[in-house]
Amino acid sequence: MATSSSPTFGGPPSPLEKANLELEKYITMKIMVVGGGGREHAIIKKIKENKSVEKIYALPGNGGIAADAECVDIGAKDIERIVDFAVANGIDYAVVAPDDPLVLGCVDALEEKGIPCFGPRANAAIIEGSKVFSKNLMKKYGIPTAAYEVFDDMEAALKYLESAPIPTVIKADGLALGKGVIIATTLDEAKQAVISMMQDKQFGSSGDHIVIEEFLSGPEVSVLAFTDGKVVKPMVSSMDHKRAGDNDTGLNTGGMGTVAPNPYYTADIAKECMETIFKPTVDAMNKESRTFKGCLYFGLMLTENGPKVIEYNCRFGDPETQVVLPLLESDLLTVMQATTNGTLAETEVKFGDGHACCVIMASAGYPQSYEKGFEMTIPEDIAPDVYVAGAKTADGKLLTNGGRVLGVTSVCDSLEEAIKASYAKVEKIHFDNKYYRHDIGKRALAAK
Numbered sequence: 001m002a003t004s005s006s007p008t009f010g011g012p013p014s015p016l017e018k019a020n021l022e023l024e025k026y027i028t029m030k031i032m033v034v035g036g037g038g039r040e041h042a043i044i045k046k047i048k049e050n051k052s053v054e055k056i057y058a059l060p061g062n063g064g065i066a067a068d069a070e071c072v073d074i075g076a077k078d079i080e081r082i083v084d085f086a087v088a089n090g091i092d093y094a095v096v097a098p099d100d101p102l103v104l105g106c107v108d109a110l111e112e113k114g115i116p117c118f119g120p121r122a123n124a125a126i127i128e129g130s131k132v133f134s135k136n137l138m139k140k141y142g143i144p145t146a147a148y149e150v151f152d153d154m155e156a157a158l159k160y161l162e163s164a165p166i167p168t169v170i171k172a173d174g175l176a177l178g179k180g181v182i183i184a185t186t187l188d189e190a191k192q193a194v195i196s197m198m199q200d201k202q203f204g205s206s207g208d209h210i211v212i213e214e215f216l217s218g219p220e221v222s223v224l225a226f227t228d229g230k231v232v233k234p235m236v237s238s239m240d241h242k243r244a245g246d247n248d249t250g251l252n253t254g255g256m257g258t259v260a261p262n263p264y265y266t267a268d269i270a271k272e273c274m275e276t277i278f279k280p281t282v283d284a285m286n287k288e289s290r291t292f293k294g295c296l297y298f299g300l301m302l303t304e305n306g307p308k309v310i311e312y313n314c315r316f317g318d319p320e321t322q323v324v325l326p327l328l329e330s331d332l333l334t335v336m337q338a339t340t341n342g343t344l345a346e347t348e349v350k351f352g353d354g355h356a357c358c359v360i361m362a363s364a365g366y367p368q369s370y371e372k373g374f375e376m377t378i379p380e381d382i383a384p385d386v387y388v389a390g391a392k393t394a395d396g397k398l399l400t401n402g403g404r405v406l407g408v409t410s411v412c413d414s415l416e417e418a419i420k421a422s423y424a425k426v427e428k429i430h431f432d433n434k435y436y437r438h439d440i441g442k443r444a445l446a447a448k
Contacts, residue, residue: 028054031333032086033069034076034106035097036060038360038389038407039318043097044069045387046325046332053333059085063398064378064388064406076101083109091115095336099175102314103129118336120314124285124292128314131211132173141284143277144308146301148213154198157210161190167215172197174206181252181311183215216301216308219264219447222320223298225278226335228344229291232278233335236327236351237265238320239444244367246439253367254404257440259415260323260356263447264302273300273307281312293339322387322407323356357418357441358409359426363390364435366403374400376431385409385425400431415444 029052033040036058044056045068059082061071074081077100086094096106096119105122119125126133138145146169151157161168170193172180180203184190190212197207225234238260244250277298285292297313297320316324325332329350338347363370375397378386387409390402408429410421419441426436 027052029092029333030055030057030090032057032059032082032089032091032094033061033097034059034082034094034101036062036065036071036076037098037318038387038404039316039321040097041065041068041387041389042321042325042407043095043316043332045384046328047095050331050333057085057089057091062388063391063393063401064386066393067383077104079104079106079109082106083113083115086110086115087113093118093333093337093340095119097315099125099128099313099315103175116337116340118340119294120292124290125314126290127281127285127292127296127312129175130173130209131171131311132209134312135211135213137281137284137288138309141280141287143280143284144306146214146216146308146310148211150209150211151194151198152209154194157194157198157212158191160212161187161194164190164212165214166190169211169213169215170194170197171211171213172203172206173209173211174203176203176206180206216303216310218301218303219262220310221262221265221300221302221307222258222317223265223273223278223300224316224320224324225296225298226339226344226349227282227292227294227296228339228342229282229286229293230342231345232274232282232296233344233349234270234274234278235324235349236260237262237270238317238323239264239441240317240320241437241440241443244437246437248443251367253362255317255319256360256362256437257407258319258323258356258358259418259441259444260320260327263415263444269302269307273298277307277309281309293342295339318389319358319360319387319404319407322358322409326356326385326409326411327351327354352411354411354413355415355418356409356411357415357422358387358407359422359436359440360389360404360407361426361429361431361434361436362404363400363402364433366435370403371433372400372402374432376400376405376429378406379428382408382425382428386429400433405431405434415441419445 056069058069059074094117102125107117182193196202239262299311338344387407392401412418
């Protein structure tokens with residue numbers, strides 16, 4: 001950490017103060033965060049707590065992130081320009097947050113220029129980039145997951161559905177903004193899902209291959225974990241709310257809110273997951289010569305037959321990050337660097353005992369069609385607890401610029417208090433056509 005170096009009584013600096021000045025020069029860092037959503041805003045706010053950070057750039061960032069970092073108009077998938085910017089601006093450490101640039105090899109490209117990164121290389125990011133790969137990995141190494149079949153021919157998939165158990169789950173192989181999963185409750189729904197993915201290309205080339213898998217039931221849990229490819233240090237668990245409407249109705253979204261910790265995820269279950277899922281996954285990736293470093297996200301279902309993997313993500317979840325990082329007591333940048341350097345075993349990863357709730361405020365009509373460009377007001381007293389996802393600035397005003405606009409988080413001693421506090425903050429934020437669920441955390445409270 002940088003230390004104070006102001007000369008005593010305004011006189012010339014002492015030898016110790018001169019040394020401190022030199023130390024400050026040595027340890028101040030320029031950080032680059034690739035991405036521009038609420039997740040990235042949460043990461044940036046947490047990294048800012050490290051006193052050695054001199055400057056943070058967000059590529060591309062957004063109008064809300066601009067309050068905490070310098071936003072640069074370079075898209076998260078524009079790998080060549082990202083690398084050129086990092087080299088030209090002397091970036092000391094880069095955080096590649098979204099799935100697309102990770103799968104496209106952003107970390108590989110930056111590391112080739114000598115810039116250390118948080119995040120997996122492309123050959124490890126495939127664990128999210130291809131559901132076929134991840135399902136086959138789990139089958140090969142005995143990691144518990146739903147039974148499944150893989151198809152690249154639509155007629156074969158439709159024929160298989162005739163005898164498959166219903167409900168069933170249809171997944172596009174590649175990335176689809178978190179929306180490439182359809183739970184079909186009837187045979188007609190299942191067939192339509194296959195046709196929309198494989199024939200109509202609803203998710204583009206991501207639907208060239210699909211996975212049809214067993215429908216699992218039980219509480220869902222999200223567990224993000226730091227790993228350096230050798231050890232796994234899980235973060236506090238969380239509960240996402242994917243459906244657009246109250247009481248888990250409506251279309252799937254990128255996430256309408258989260259709470260942490262997840263009350264269904266007990267200490268015994270956490271131990272079982274470490275032994276049967278977390279460590280075996282990291283070991284499996286090593287055996288496949290795809291060492292994973294960064295944040296590995298485990299989407300779990302707690303079934304009657306034990307915890308099973310629903311999905312892997314190769315990065316921080318959104319909006320899980322917005323409840324997990326506010327509970328982190330250790331220095332985030334230090335932990336990130338430990339995953340890069342292979343020193344995670346010796347690095348403390350500590351979380352507080354509190355509870356967190358994040359409520360997403362969206363544009364009415366999300367995740368389908370919605371209007372944007374409305375001015376929003378965020379009171380200064382709650383701004384530290386707001387993570388902006390979709391916004392731009394124009395004429396000095398902050399305007400909505402996305403489906404999910406922002407997340408509002410509170411950390412309190414109890415979940416009830418955290419939920420109440422977050423909704424109180426939501427009422428203070430204003431923009432036309434705002435929409436949010438009113439029951440974030442309800443399922444978690446029912447479990448207690």
